[in-house]
Amino acid sequence: MPDVRLASPQGKWILLTTVLGSSMALLDSTVVNIALPRIGRDLDADLAALQWTVNAYMVTLAGLILLGGALGDRFGRRKVFVVGVVWFAVASLLCGIAPNAGVLIAARALQGVGGALLTPGSLALIQASFHPDDRGRAVGLWSGFGGIGAAVGPFVGGWLVDGPGWRWVFLLNVPLALMCVPVALRHVPESGGEGARGRFDVLGAVLGASALALLTYALIEAGGAGGGLVVAGTAVAGAVAAVAFVVVERRRSEPMMPPDIFASRQFTAVNLVTLCVYAALGGFFFLAALQLQVVVGYSALAAGTALLPTTALMLLLSARSGELADRIGPRLPLTVGPLLCAAGMLLMLRVGPGASYVADVLPALVVLGLGMVTLVAPLTATVLGSVDVARAGLASGINNAAARAAGLVAVAALPLLAGMGEEAYREPGAFDAAFGKAMAWCAGALVVGAVVAAAVVRRPPPGCKRPECLRHGGVTAPPLEGEPVRKRLD
Template identity: 85%
Template sequence: MPDVRLASPQGRWILLTTVLGSSMALLDSTVVNVALPAIGRDLDADLAALQWTVNAYMLTLAGLILLGGSLGDQYGRRKVFVVGVVWFAVASLLCGLAPNAGVLIVARALQGIGGALLTPGSLALIQASFHPDDRGRAVGLWSGFGGIGAAVGPFLGGWLVDGPGWRWVFLLNVPLALLCVPVALRHVPESADGRAHGRFDVLGALLGAAALGLVTYALIEADGGGPVVVLSAVAGIAAAVAFVYVERRRPDPMMPLDIFASRQFTAVNLVTLCVYAAFGGFFFLAVVQLQVVSGYSALGAGTALLPATLLMLLFSARSGELGERIGPRVPLTVGPLLCAAGMLLMLRVGPDASYVLDVLPAVLVLGLGMVTLVAPLTATVLASVDVARAGLASGINNAAARAAGLIAVAALPLVVGMGEEAYRSADAFDAAFGRAMYVCAGVLVLGAVLAFATVRPLPPDCRRPECRSHGWVTAPPLEGERAKGRIA
């Protein structure tokens, strides 16, 4: 039985290294958006290249995060976590040294692989190391510090872009890894799941990633048309069909399809797709709008959205408690509607926008909506399946949210008619951004309607702190319990 106490020196070291590791991946999910205009100018990149700069990372992370947890169970969570941190740091170094957009995109995809190894492992190490009496508080601290990292990330990214340059957004991960790895090797005990059998659904992971990648390519390159785009779309759909077939037939699939027999689980994941698609599109475009159209610096744009994350940190616990009392249906209906209202308020953010009068009201309403829905959403996912499958359910929900953001970043510019050079023209980007906010708000309203129509008042059973005190805005928090050797 795990016996490390939180108050011991070893316990503090374990908490430090897991927070550092998860913060590296979490920061790169949010910070890079702030740097996009600077990257575009420096590397002479068009909008499609900027989309790939974001999506290459999300593609490999979303496609492989389920597999990453299983590898940790089998080969040792500390070992896989350390490999993930080193991999992530090397890929970050490549990002920081990238001479052109093509190299940056490849390096970002490699970063996502590292993220898929270290993200599930960071929480799993806490679950596997700490004494049961301290585990809840340790997870709460891990999640809370991760939320603080998410809040500081855009501010830090903006400061780096305006100061030493955008490359330091990536290079900063290298010293963090140099601190994280020795601490992990010296102080974190190794752990593995004795029930893990060594068989991994590599084919399922590859088919899932291929489906996402091909469809993403078709959406980003659709403006150019041509047979390659059509073939990519067809191949992506075929890979998705093959993924479903493989998952149905394999004895130990990465994503057992029978878990969707739970109507509640299926319903909440549909809501998740709507909510995080809108979030992905919003956070991709909003910081660019503030810089290109409103004239904000990178630091100003990163700081502008900070109140939303701070609201998440301060009030997620109360929202989770409220959801436990009244059930998930109301929060999952009202939350997306508040977020939609916040995005419609962003229509006021144009040239020379006032932060207090134009930006802040939109960000506060958006933050209130996120507070209302995120903790109850995670709790409902965990309550919709058997306790033994809670980790699997959380992993699927997390991957679904990341995939939704991936598709949104690829599709939204196409849907709203944002040309390849739009971000170089304030007028063109402003017009397209307005249309995009209407689309994002519409998707959120659809999520609210789905929640009201399909989510049933099952009492959420989420007594774990990772459902509460966090500031995650790109994906729901992961649950750390193991389930039959699969990722949490």
């Protein structure tokens, strides 16, 4: 039984290293959007390159995060966590010194691999290390510090972009890793790795990631000039990879994503809501950072600071929202939450040239933040309550991967749907017009999510009271469940 006490020196070191490791990935998911206009200007990159700067990371992270959890179970969670931190830091260094957009995009894809290794292990290490009497408080502290990091991330990113330069958004991860790795090796006990047999579902992971990458490429390149045959061929290849993924997962005895988990109508419905919600949020945070800088004329620091209310509200109010949802059930919060988010995005239509922060930007972000507060905790609780306890880690991993996949598809598709050209982010008038159309699409996706929740979601057993569910500051995906992820071997 784990016996490390939180008050002990070892307990404090374990908490520190897991917070540092998870903060690397969490910060990266929130600060890069702020740097995009400066990256595009310095590297002479078009809109497609900026989309890939975000999506190259998301493709590998979403495609491999389930495999990353299984690797930790098989070979040791500390070992895989440390490898992930080192991998992430090296990839961040490559991002920071990238001479052109192509190198930056490739390095971002490598970053996603590192994120898939370290993200599942961070919370699992706490669960596997601390004495049961201290585990809840340790997870609460981990969640709280992570939420603070997510809240201040855009501010820090804006300060770096306007100060030392956008490259430091990535280079900042290197000293964090240099602090994290020695502490992990010295103070964190190893866990996992006992009794695992068989091979990993590598084929499933490769097919899933390939389908995401190919379909994302087709969506992004469809908005450019020419390449119609290549786009069509890539889209067909992506669809074939997606079908092959489903076939492989159905035929394997213990696949990475067991199809039978979707036999739960509740689980399937909540994942549909997740797809709608996080597609809208992913698209919003990608485009809002550009809108505030390109159209409104904010500096990177001002744009990052402007976005603080959303994550701050989540950090401050998620626990109360989760407690309320546990009393009244998830159906109403999962219906009202997306509708509030949709209203916030429609309020962003007022944010154009000469917009006032207090009168125009802040109301939209507060309404959006209240919508996120309303839905995130009950969404996570409903996912965990819709499957057997033994499959909670798997269910949470699937839900987290679905959210990230939805976000990357939205970043790829929204500029196409809104009619943004390759140089749109350099033309304030054209970008403003397209931004309005994109917000309408995002609001529509959220309304669909609300309708699904109202029609299908029902009250599960008593909800998730775990601190990682209730104190959550991330905006790109719901929190991962902290229990060790079930081995997914074939």
